[in-house]
Amino acid sequence: MDWLIIGGGIHGVHLAARLLGEAGVAPERLGIVDPGDRLLARWRTSTATTGMSHLRSPSVHHLDLQPGSLERFAGKRKTRKPGLFAAPYARPALALFNAHCDRVVKTFGLADLHIQDRAMTCTVDCDGVGVEFASGREITARNLVLAIGASEQPEWPNWAPRDDRRVQHIFEPGFDGWPSSSQTVAVIGGGISAGHVALRLLDEGHQVHLVSRHTLRQHQFDSDPGWLGPKFMSGFSRERDLDRRRALIADARHKGSVPPDVRGALRRAFKCNQLRWHEGEVEGFDARRNGLELRLSTEAVLEVESVLLATGFSSGRPGGAMVDALIATASLPCASCGYPVIDSALRWHPRIHVSGPLAELELGPTSRNIAGARRAGDRLVDFVLTNGTTAAG
Numbered sequence: 001m002d003w004l005i006i007g008g009g010i011h012g013v014h015l016a017a018r019l020l021g022e023a024g025v026a027p028e029r030l031g032i033v034d035p036g037d038r039l040l041a042r043w044r045t046s047t048a049t050t051g052m053s054h055l056r057s058p059s060v061h062h063l064d065l066q067p068g069s070l071e072r073f074a075g076k077r078k079t080r081k082p083g084l085f086a087a088p089y090a091r092p093a094l095a096l097f098n099a100h101c102d103r104v105v106k107t108f109g110l111a112d113l114h115i116q117d118r119a120m121t122c123t124v125d126c127d128g129v130g131v132e133f134a135s136g137r138e139i140t141a142r143n144l145v146l147a148i149g150a151s152e153q154p155e156w157p158n159w160a161p162r163d164d165r166r167v168q169h170i171f172e173p174g175f176d177g178w179p180s181s182s183q184t185v186a187v188i189g190g191g192i193s194a195g196h197v198a199l200r201l202l203d204e205g206h207q208v209h210l211v212s213r214h215t216l217r218q219h220q221f222d223s224d225p226g227w228l229g230p231k232f233m234s235g236f237s238r239e240r241d242l243d244r245r246r247a248l249i250a251d252a253r254h255k256g257s258v259p260p261d262v263r264g265a266l267r268r269a270f271k272c273n274q275l276r277w278h279e280g281e282v283e284g285f286d287a288r289r290n291g292l293e294l295r296l297s298t299e300a301v302l303e304v305e306s307v308l309l310a311t312g313f314s315s316g317r318p319g320g321a322m323v324d325a326l327i328a329t330a331s332l333p334c335a336s337c338g339y340p341v342i343d344s345a346l347r348w349h350p351r352i353h354v355s356g357p358l359a360e361l362e363l364g365p366t367s368r369n370i371a372g373a374r375r376a377g378d379r380l381v382d383f384v385l386t387n388g389t390t391a392a393g
């Protein structure tokens with residue numbers, strides 16, 4: 001195999017489409033390994049859980065090759081069903097975006113290239129990268145792409161027990177703890193996912209407390225659009241000090257922020273007392289047989305039946321033990337933040353490319369997003385067109 005992509009999420013699927021559609025890689029020379037029962041399974045479950053109706057990003061951020069593909073897929077403006085795009089910036093409806101993803105998967109025959117498994121170890125030698133799967137199967141690929149995202153490392157606050165079914169993280173793989181009947185629920189988090197979850201719970205008739213460390217921070221996008229082009233990226237690329245790049249990324253990402261439409265909906269719900277807002281930290285937690293008690297830094301005490309954590313993902317380097325071992329055996333360079341030191345072709349090693357969070361120190365604050373997958377695609381395609389489809393070989 002010439003190209004093995006680990007991770008069949010937004011990034012892995014887009015990169016596969018680009019390698020096949022623009023770089024001339026033959027389908028029989030490419031594989032995508034992902035444990036999901038279908039490609040993009042994690043994306044679908046996490047977005048569905050939040051109840052979000054539209055994406056936060058604009059319509060040009062999608063998984064196909066041409067920027068206008070999603071707009072065209074939606075049909076002619078005059079005859080389109082209402083609600084397919086939300087203003088401002090023509091943000092696509094989740095259902096439309098997902099249907100378009102299905103079309104990309106179909107166009108490039110990606111379902112046939114999906115290896116439903118988990119990569120456990122990767123070993124570099126002179127023939128390529130040997131990857132051992134959880135099933136025991138092994139594949140050697142001339143080139144490996146790590147597109148593993150952060151979705152397998154949800155951030156759990158220290159006080160939250162992991163062994164009480166009444167306390168759940170909405171992004172935990174296999175999450176099945178959505179409150180079924182009318183309950184009193186505490187949602188923990190102050191970003192767009194917490195906002196969406198609180199609104200979905202209200203809509204379904206639950207009593208909802210939203211507990212956030214900070215006031216509602218409003219930003220249309222999770223970083224300024226200037227980071228998508230030279231306006232901010234040229235300074236970022238000139239910066240050679242990786243600690244300073246990390247600081248620029250931290251500064252640029254509007255973590256825990258909500259766009260104006262979500263802020264507006266939450267404020268309306270607070271005003272008519274449908275939603276209780278608490279700005280503070282959870283300082284104490286007690287699990288009782290008949291309920292959960294949360295003690296807040298505001299001195300409020302909440303009695304709830306369940307807690308949904310919408311606290312995002314850990315900022316640590318993704319990939320767990322597999323990536324730790326690869327770093328050790330292949331002597332891969334890391335910055336002091338633990339993230340890969342890579343070249344402009346996103347190579348961590350002559351045979352290993354990265355995308356998503358792992359490419360952040362090269363692609364900047366949008367690296368984790370759909371736009372980041374597209375930027376990674378540009379770099380990978382340029383690299384293959386210069387070096388040939390078997391690239392590192």
Ligand SMILES: Cc1cc2nc3c(=O)[nH]c(=O)nc-3n(C[C@H](O)[C@H](O)[C@H](O)COP(=O)(O)OP(=O)(O)OC[C@H]3O[C@@H](n4cnc5c(N)ncnc54)[C@H](O)[C@@H]3O)c2cc1C
Binds near residue numbers: 055119319
């Ligand atoms: C609710 C939500 C809404 C979002 N909305 C937007 C938006 O509107 N616009 C935007 O630009 N971004 C958005 N994002 C951010 C980002 O685009 C998504 O998180 C996106 O899913 C990231 O894609 P990914 O491929 O990097 O990671 P993932 O979706 O996490 O996919 C990585 C895949 O790799 C698999 N994997 C991990 N380790 C292994 C292994 N060892 N072997 C095999 N497979 C492995 C995982 O199981 C997973 O399936 C959103 C994120 C969330 C959570």
